[in-house]
Amino acid sequence: MNAREPVSLDLRVRGIGESPTLAINQRCAELRRKGVRVHRLGLGQSPFPVPSLVVETLRANAHRKDYLPVRGLPELREAVADFHHRTDRLDVPAEGVLIGPGSKELMFLLQVCFYGEIVVPTPCWVSYVPQARILGREVRRLPTRFEDGWKVAPEALDRVLSAEHDPYRPRLLVLNYPANPHGGTYSSTELEDIVRVARRYSLVLLSDEIYGQLHYSGNHVSVGRFYPEGTILSSGLSKWCGAGGWRLGTFAFPPRLGWLLDAMAAVASETYTAVSAPIQYAAVTAFRGGAEIERYLCHARRILRALGDRCLATLAGSGMRVHRAEGAFYLFPDLGPLAEGLAARGIRTSEALCERLLDETGVAVLPGSVFERRTDELTLRLAFVDFDGARALAASETTPLDQPLPDSFVEQLCPGPLEGCRRLADWAAG
């Protein structure tokens, strides 16, 4: 938006652009239309198709036309509660579940309702801070360090919260793991250490565990196990179920945060009303799980782990530093060690880094700055998802799950991300 004529826009929305993850997707499409060969490591969309059982359920419910209850179809709320019970060993009551058109929308409504400071460890997912800006909310960024695996250090959190005239103000702390943008995750011990601080300050914890089912060894641990009274657990169909475009997210509230759920439901009833009915019926099948979906997940995890490791190995030799992904489908390399050479090429910010990379190699990634890192830090996020997920799943099915994928698998079935990483490594080194 670039309005010179007088317009009547709220200052809080002036100058915001479309969300960078979506914008990069649209920019890649434009470049491709112009005939440029683009290596899309930008948008973080699951490469896999929606499990066929779930698609079948959508077909069978295509005629559903009634407005559903604001908080969600009762069977779906129960299925989500059961899902968290089954996969996270959490006692989430069905009455504590809220269904929304994407967890992004739910996070926005949470910010509409919650009156307090939002504490966001960085690097973080791209939308938390712009949402706060749109609503005029305060955000406290909590930078993490490469050396800590980009994870929240409990002492640093405590220091930030206590170094205030009003340490006990209402606060919402956002956690996200397996993490976008870096694929790292927390151990039980690390979570317990964070919870100790959260409890000391009575924080509300928004735990964005939408990639939980894409923990590569299937060992995701929800922080809700250690802080049940203060955790809002966020999930949805977009990542583990491959249904980003369907738009269905879930929040699970503990009874003690029922006041937030009630307020959000009231605002939901004045905004999105309810999630699309056919989609909700289909989601019941997804959250109920079962052998077919479990197998789908096991194959997806094995493929993503193999590909992530290959991408990591490809980048590692180039001089940048990067952590191994333990879940999701991202790497977050830091080109800091190559700063001198990059500066000599005129590259001093993550934006310049990504623009030049795209121009000179056709590799599209996102700069660390959109994940709320300092603009002079030479980080970037790459998503290794631009391959034919259906074909990769079918190929993976021919190797028993207790065996590793053949060495040639990634090269043959996920050539796009690998080629992108090679180009990035060569370009960075060079």
Next chain:
Amino acid sequence: MNAREPVSLDLRVRGIGESPTLAINQRCAELRRKGVRVHRLGLGQSPFPVPSLVVETLRANAHRKDYLPVRGLPELREAVADFHHRTDRLDVPAEGVLIGPGSKELMFLLQVCFYGEIVVPTPCWVSYVPQARILGREVRRLPTRFEDGWKVAPEALDRVLSAEHDPYRPRLLVLNYPANPHGGTYSSTELEDIVRVARRYSLVLLSDEIYGQLHYSGNHVSVGRFYPEGTILSSGLSKWCGAGGWRLGTFAFPPRLGWLLDAMAAVASETYTAVSAPIQYAAVTAFRGGAEIERYLCHARRILRALGDRCLATLAGSGMRVHRAEGAFYLFPDLGPLAEGLAARGIRTSEALCERLLDETGVAVLPGSVFERRTDELTLRLAFVDFDGARALAASETTPLDQPLPDSFVEQLCPGPLEGCRRLADWAAG
């Protein structure tokens, strides 16, 4: 929500309940579970199934899983532009179309972005004012009169706008016709008179024409024909296509309001992201129209007109005053002429009216107060939609469209609303 313990809620959302139209639906469901016979004249949901051609398209696109562009699937934006061209004779460019998860959500985002006063003629749809409240926006209510058919009187509008120290402040005027809650609509001449005032004050006009295709004689005229430069045209699948539960709404902007479209798309990218992909593909079929959908609409209109007229006739003898519906599926009776008798029964507000009516007759309607009328005005909205729409359509198909429906049609096929009106009339009379 009734939080006595200390909670950290924004004051603007404290105390708001779920939207009354949805709440009445849930209350009816509860009463029915208790075995109470409820006559549901509360929720305004289309009684008709989604046209089978459209349901088929959803089935065929159940596998679509990609995130779609924020503003909407290009084919759908084109289909919506073509729809307005075809049905409203408007030159809306496809680039001016924005797809959202319901027009309610789009109106909310419009209020997030637009910085100015919102002028809402009353009685009005239930969500405009609560949305403004949630966002801390100013709303100027413009009460209309029964004698004017609940329509905006241009002189009254002019008087309100000019009686200010700052008559030219940025303002958004909301029009809605065929109207929820009263079924009335505007003629071309009336629209031209309103546009004259709108142009004088450079108002932005949000014209909610979601019932346009349910104008009983198919002669809906969009105000965009007279005020193309300043009109945002709102529509969607919920009413004419019977797909309320699918959640798909549309806004069409003129090029001069591109700055608002851009800002809303940016906010959309940080909130709902895009509308559910399978639903958008299905909506293309709906907006493209064709003979089957046209026939569906003709039958729907004929049924609604016959039923609306019978309901009107049933109420008319009871002493209340009520206008004939010309579109949509609502009547908005005013029981003012019966005020004395009602007061003798302890009924002095529209809320008391509706509560007592539900308790004593099982008829569920909504009080005029939720449509922003004074609480001591004895108005109520009834929706005449609680019948088997599929069966009614099938029966209507046996009578050629150039003939009237048989006298017995409404009695046999839409007994619920008729019985509700009889009970209301008997109860009101005495």
